Amino acid sequence: MKIALYNLTTTIKIGGVESIVWDIGQRLAERGHTVTLFGGNGAVNRAIPNVKVLRYPYIARATWGRAAPLRKSLNLLKLLERMSMATRALPDLLAGDFDIVQVFKPYDFPLMAWARRASGARGIYSSHGTDYFPGDVLFRRSIDGAFACSRYNAAMSEARYHIPVSVAYNGFDETIFQPLPPDPALRARFAPAGTPLLLFAGRLVTFKGIDHLLDALVLLKDRPQPHLLLIGEGPHQASLELRAAALGLLDRVTFAGPLPHADLPRYYAIADAFVVPSIAHETFSIAACEAMSCQRPVIGTRVGGLPEVVRDGETGYLVPPSDAAALAERIGALLGDPAERARMGAAGRAWTLEMFTWDRVIARMLACYAQVLGPR
Numbered sequence: 001m002k003i004a005l006y007n008l009t010t011t012i013k014i015g016g017v018e019s020i021v022w023d024i025g026q027r028l029a030e031r032g033h034t035v036t037l038f039g040g041n042g043a044v045n046r047a048i049p050n051v052k053v054l055r056y057p058y059i060a061r062a063t064w065g066r067a068a069p070l071r072k073s074l075n076l077l078k079l080l081e082r083m084s085m086a087t088r089a090l091p092d093l094l095a096g097d098f099d100i101v102q103v104f105k106p107y108d109f110p111l112m113a114w115a116r117r118a119s120g121a122r123g124i125y126s127s128h129g130t131d132y133f134p135g136d137v138l139f140r141r142s143i144d145g146a147f148a149c150s151r152y153n154a155a156m157s158e159a160r161y162h163i164p165v166s167v168a169y170n171g172f173d174e175t176i177f178q179p180l181p182p183d184p185a186l187r188a189r190f191a192p193a194g195t196p197l198l199l200f201a202g203r204l205v206t207f208k209g210i211d212h213l214l215d216a217l218v219l220l221k222d223r224p225q226p227h228l229l230l231i232g233e234g235p236h237q238a239s240l241e242l243r244a245a246a247l248g249l250l251d252r253v254t255f256a257g258p259l260p261h262a263d264l265p266r267y268y269a270i271a272d273a274f275v276v277p278s279i280a281h282e283t284f285s286i287a288a289c290e291a292m293s294c295q296r297p298v299i300g301t302r303v304g305g306l307p308e309v310v311r312d313g314e315t316g317y318l319v320p321p322s323d324a325a326a327l328a329e330r331i332g333a334l335l336g337d338p339a340e341r342a343r344m345g346a347a348g349r350a351w352t353l354e355m356f357t358w359d360r361v362i363a364r365m366l367a368c369y370a371q372v373l374g375p376r
Helices: 016-030 068-072 074-095 106-119 136-142 151-161 184-190 210-219 237-246 261-270 286-293 324-335 338-355 358-373
Strands: 002-006 034-040 051-056 100-103 122-127 145-148 197-201 227-231 253-257 273-276 298-301 316-319
Touching: 002 016, 002 074, 002 106, 016 034, 016 051, 016 358, 034 074, 051 074, 068 074, 074 106, 100 106, 106 122, 106 136, 122 151, 122 358, 136 151, 145 151, 145 358, 184 261, 197 261, 197 286, 210 227, 210 237, 210 324, 227 261, 237 253, 261 286, 273 286, 273 324, 286 298, 286 338, 298 324, 316 324, 324 338
Parallel strands: 002 034, 002 100, 034 051, 100 122, 122 145, 197 227, 197 273, 227 253, 273 298, 298 316
Antiparallel strands: none
C-alpha cells in the first residue's frame, strides 16, 4: 500500500504522539509498504529507511495568538496552525496516489476530507486524545476507518462522531525495554544501601498528579523511607520543587531532568516500583507499559486508559486519583514484599509482550486498513 501519515508536529517537536507517528512509519515500511510522512518545517528527524519525509511551512499558533480575539481558544489556534500547513501540503497529498491518508488529530479532518474526495484515498483517523473543535463532526463521513490507543479513548471518539472505533493500543520496542541487571553504582547515586527507590518518568505537568505522590511520601513512615526519582521536565517542575521543600522532602526526591529514551531501561532496573499518579488525560500511558516490560510493578490510578495497561493485582496496583493515602498504602505494601514485586514484574513483562508490541499494534492497524480498502 501507499500510505500517507499526516501530522504537523511530528517533525517540529518531541512528544508522545510524535514518536508514535515515527514508529508507525518505520514498522509499516519494514513490512514493504510505501510510506510518506507529512510534517511541519522543523528540525526533528529520524533516519528511517524507505520512509519519505516532506516538510512544509506553517504559521505557528503563537503567531495566530497575537490577535487577541483568537487567544480565547487554544483549539482554534491549533486549527489555524494546521490549516496553514494544509494549504501547502495538499498538492503533494493529491499527487501521491495514496491508498491511505492517516491523520492523528481532528484538526486535520478538513484536509483528509479534501484528499479523500479528490484522490479516492481512504481516510483513517488514529485517535490519541480529544483535541475536538467546533464543527469537526461535519467531517465524520470522511472517516473510513478509525482506531484508538485504548478502549477509553475509543469510547470518546465513538460518542463524538457516532462511528465504530477499534482499539490498536500504542506500541513499544520490547528489544529496548527489557529486564536488565541493576547497576549498583547507578542505584547508589539516588538511594543508599537499603533505601527503597521509586521511579516516575514523564512530563512534569499538573495532570500527572505528582503533587499527590509527594503527599504520599510524607505518609510513608516505615524505615527506611523510600527515595523518589523523577525523570523528565515540564512547566510544573518549579512548583513541585517548592512543594517538596515545604513538605521536608528535598533529601528524598531527585529531579533528574530529561534522559534519552533508550537510557530508561537502566533506570527501571534500579527501581523497586514505578508510579503513575495521574489525575486526568491518560489515554494510555506508554511509560507504564515500558516499566512493566522491564519487569517493574506499577502503582497507578484508575484514570483514562491506565486500567487497560496496568492489571490491578496482577502487574501492579490501581488506586483512586488524587488519593495520597491510598497511594501511600499500596506503595508501602509493595515495597515491603519483595516476592510480590518479583511476581508482578514477571507478569507485567508477559502482559506487555502479549498486548503492546509493535507487531501486535501494526497487525491491528493493518486489519483496519484492509477493512476500509476491501478486496484488493
